[in-house]
Amino acid sequence: xxxxxxxxxxxxxxxxxxxxxxxxxxxxxxxxxxxxxxxxxxxxxxxxxxxxxxxxxxxxxxxxxxxxxxxxxxxxxxxxxxxxxxxxxxxxxxxxxxxxxxxxxxxxxxxxxxxxxxxxxxxxxxxxxxxxxxxxxxxxxxxxxxxxxxxxxxxxxxxxxxxxxxx
Amino acid sequence: xxxxxxxxxxxxxxxxxxxxxxxxxxxxxxxxxxxxxxxxxxxxxxxxxxxxxxxxxxxxxxxxxxxxxxxxxxxxxxxxxxxxxxxxxxxxxxxxxxxxxxxxxxxxxxxxxxxxxxxxxxxxxxxxxxxxxxxxxxxxxxxxxxxxxxxxxxxxxxxxxxxxxxxxxxxxxxxxxxxxxxxxxxxxxxxxxxxxxxxxxxxxxxxxxxxxxxxxxxxxxxxxxxxxxxxxxxxxxxxxxxxxxxxxxxxxxxxxxxxxxxxxxxxxxxx
Numbered sequence: 001x002x003x004x005x006x007x008x009x010x011x012x013x014x015x016x017x018x019x020x021x022x023x024x025x026x027x028x029x030x031x032x033x034x035x036x037x038x039x040x041x042x043x044x045x046x047x048x049x050x051x052x053x054x055x056x057x058x059x060x061x062x063x064x065x066x067x068x069x070x071x072x073x074x075x076x077x078x079x080x081x082x083x084x085x086x087x088x089x090x091x092x093x094x095x096x097x098x099x100x101x102x103x104x105x106x107x108x109x110x111x112x113x114x115x116x117x118x119x120x121x122x123x124x125x126x127x128x129x130x131x132x133x134x135x136x137x138x139x140x141x142x143x144x145x146x147x148x149x150x151x152x153x154x155x156x157x158x159x160x161x162x163x164x165x166x167x
Numbered sequence: 168x169x170x171x172x173x174x175x176x177x178x179x180x181x182x183x184x185x186x187x188x189x190x191x192x193x194x195x196x197x198x199x200x201x202x203x204x205x206x207x208x209x210x211x212x213x214x215x216x217x218x219x220x221x222x223x224x225x226x227x228x229x230x231x232x233x234x235x236x237x238x239x240x241x242x243x244x245x246x247x248x249x250x251x252x253x254x255x256x257x258x259x260x261x262x263x264x265x266x267x268x269x270x271x272x273x274x275x276x277x278x279x280x281x282x283x284x285x286x287x288x289x290x291x292x293x294x295x296x297x298x299x300x301x302x303x304x305x306x307x308x309x310x311x312x313x314x315x316x317x318x319x320x321x322x323x324x325x326x327x328x329x330x331x332x333x334x335x336x337x338x339x340x341x342x343x344x345x346x347x348x349x350x351x352x353x354x355x356x357x358x359x360x361x362x363x364x365x366x367x368x369x370x371x372x373x374x375x376x377x378x379x380x381x382x383x384x385x386x387x388x389x390x391x392x393x394x395x396x397x398x399x400x401x402x403x404x405x406x407x408x409x410x411x412x413x414x415x416x417x418x419x420x421x422x423x424x425x426x427x428x429x430x431x432x433x434x435x436x437x438x
Contacts, residue, residue, distance in 0.1 A: 052232055052235060053233075053234075053235030053311075053315060054231035054238070056231070082239065082311060082314045083310030083313055084313070085316075085317060086314075141221035141224065141225065142221075142321075142324070142325050142328070143224045143227075143229075144224070145224075147231055151221070165321075167317045
């Protein structure tokens with residue numbers, strides 16, 4: 001991420017929590033692509049990228065950026081960038097650890113389309129239970145509580161949990 | 168449901184294109200956006216109506232992805248068709264004849280098997296379409312398509328799982344899934360029609376000829392149908408046409424009435 005070095009306003013913006021998954025910041029999630037600070041005009045240009053096209057949190061994130069910037073005495077211009085498309089590979093290790101502590105299985109590596117008789121393979125990958133670590137887990141539902149998650153169950157400790165889908 | 172909503176006089180936002188068009192392929196993009204928007208509206212009807220709560224979530228999430236894809240395109244269309252219209256103008260203030268979506272997406276939802284058959288075909292088309300459009304000469308469209316591609320792959324995966332589960336399930340589920348494949352058949356040919364806007368956009372390297380996607384889409388859906396122990400029906404006695412020219416089928420007016428009722432009852436309202 002391109003960020004102004006040692007800028008309190010950029011720092012404050014990067015620490016903004018994701019509205020849907022508040023244990024992870026928008027920087028650690030890879031949503032915040034850059035923050036450019038102009039100290040002369042006291043303006044900030046923040047570029048964000050949506051996790052999913054219809055992610056309803058984008059508007060909340062944009063207004064929070066404007067709010068945080070204003071608190072520091074800056075005017076913010078928030079730009080949305082779709083290309084290159086967001087990928088869970090942009091999530092930081094710190095962010096992944098925070099998700100796991102919160103009980104959400106972090107995303108695995110992104111796999112492209114698998115050639116085969118039927119490409120119904122996306123859900124047949126190994127996911128470790130964030131609670132007990134067992135890899136004996138199965139999918140309950142393809143779609144979970146938000147667009148970015150699927151719902152799984154651990155067959156060892158029997159707890160259900162969210163999985164952050166790798167895309 | 169108010170039929171009057173669709174018979175209202177043309178509102179300012181729905182005016183004909185003014186002079187000052189910037190790019191000639193706005194109609195092509197509008198067709199892409201309208202397919203996504205109308206199908207998002209249909210899919211959202213499943214929330215609280217699906218056979219299980221997980222499906223309420225799944226179809227709601229798929230609808231949300233499609234809605235997001237449409238929202239990404241509408242303001243861009245407004246910037247290149249010379250009207251300066253925004254997303255709400257396109258979604259809420261256009262009458263039936265101004266919508267450019269194919270008939271497949273406007274049909275009533277039917278039973279769950281019908282929806283899975285439609286989602287299978289639509290998503291298979293979307294995967295091939297967005298794969299091609301990710302390399303579009305128009306950077307905005309390429310960006311939207313590159314993003315959407317990840318989403319529609321997941322939609323196709325979801326539909327495939329259900330078609331296999333129902334087709335290779337009980338006698339009853341097999342029979343109903345097969346019947347569903349037959350019911351969507353008349354609407355499939357229209358997906359591959361090379362309409363005027365597509366030909367123009369493809370000629371500019373912006374769009375892709377729908378007919379060029381046919382074989383790959385049929386192959387994708389066919390693999391799923393095979394694994395589901397179902398039969399790909401062919402030779403429908405009739406086929407839909409006209410969606411890209413704004414000529415729609417009976418359910419479209421009702422869909423628009425429901426979708427646009429609030430916005431048209433309170434013109435200019437914001438929240």
